[in-house]
Amino acid sequence: MSNEQNNGQNEQQGQHAEEKKMSNKKLSKKMIAGITASVILLAAIAGGSYAYVKSQTVATVDGERITKDELYDTLVGVYGASALDSLVTKVVIDKEADKRDVKVKDSEIDDEVATYEESYGGEEGLKSALEASGLTLADLKEDIETNIKIEKLMAKDIKLTDDEVKSYYEENKKNFDTPESIEVSHILVEDEKTAQKVLDKLNAGEDFAELAKEYSTDTATAAKGGELGFITSGEMVKEFEKAAFALKVGEISDIVKTDYGYHIIKATDHKEAKESTYEESKEQAKEAALAEKISSEYSTWVEKLKADYDIKTKL
Known part of the structure; x- marks a missing residue:
């Protein structure tokens, strides 16, 4: 199974689309920060030894030179204003957090990193996504720390009434209802012959978890005996989902073919759908x-905050 297929399979295993959108959005912000770093690096080089940088060649076209000085000017022209504004905003956020004694614990950052890892199918998946964007884990942690500071600072300034919370709950009630879910494990193999071999062993009484460890090509779950956890409607490909929800607890499916290969599925638990109540969901709501209010009011809030600081730019 290719890395691309593995990533696709992992995305479907209990992940939520919104988490993925948030992760992509945050990585996009860090891509801009990466561009910013390039601009600042070039600025530092130019400031330290301008004549040397000016003469350095970064590319040639039919012998015509493109210098670092030209590259720097282009980067500043395209990204300079927004990149500098991002850096100014970060400094303002850090200063405001210090002034108001807002701290971010390492454990809070680690929890967010763990969410990213889950969203990208594990530690290696996240590492690959970061590398593809030219970023490091340290970059991501720095971004997470800033985001948490923003959330904590804004939470101090935003007043949320009980009526607003109740109104939000009623408008988004479906998000708080608990859908029917089934807990499953699976064994994924590449060909039907191997799938039949595994199924025969299961029918002969061999242990599902041990066979998953031995045969499953789904590297994200094989070591855990094939455990996928609870799944709800819409999370898995339709062939897998149809077979899984047809099982009773303890039952094992026949061979199920999907675009990822051949699955054998075992149901280990089942939860009925449950309608939420406001009292039960009040804190979540x-x-x-x-979070919605922080998102919608951020731009106005940060501009007001910046007005409290003596900011001078020379770009």
Whole structure:
């Protein structure tokens, strides 16, 4: 199974689309920060030894030179204003957090990194995504720390009434309802012959988890005995989902073919759908309503905050 297929399979295993969107959005912000770093690096080089940088060649076209000085000017022209504004904003956020004694614990950052890893199918998946964007884990952690500072600072300034929370809950009630879910494990192999061999061993009484460790090509779950956890409608490809929800707890499916290969599925638990109530969901609704308000009010909030600082730019 290719890395691309593995990543696709992992995305479907219990992940939520919104988490992925958020992760992509944050990585996009860091891509801009990466460009910013390039601009600042070039600026530092130019400031330290301008004549040397000016003469350095970064490319040639039929013998015509393109110098670092030209590259720097282009980067500043295209990205300079927005890149500098991003750096100014980060310094303002850091200063405001210090002034208001807002701290970010290492454990908070680590929890966010763990969410990213889950979203990208594990530690290696996240590492690959970062490398593809020219970033490091340290870059991501720095971005997470800034985001948490923003959330904590804005949470101090935003007043959320009980009526607003209740209104948010009623408008988004479906998000708080618990859908029917089934807990499953699976064994994924590349060909039908191997799938039949594994199924025969299961029918002969061999242990599902041990066979998953031995045969499954899904590297994200094989070491855990094939455990996928609870899945709900819409999370898996339709062939897998149809077979899984047809099982009773303890039952093992026949061979199920999908675009990823041949699966054998075992149902280990089942939960009925449950409608939410406001009292049960109040704290979750409050957190979600606050997050929405932070998102919608961020631009206005940060501009007001910057007005409290003596900012001079020379770009």
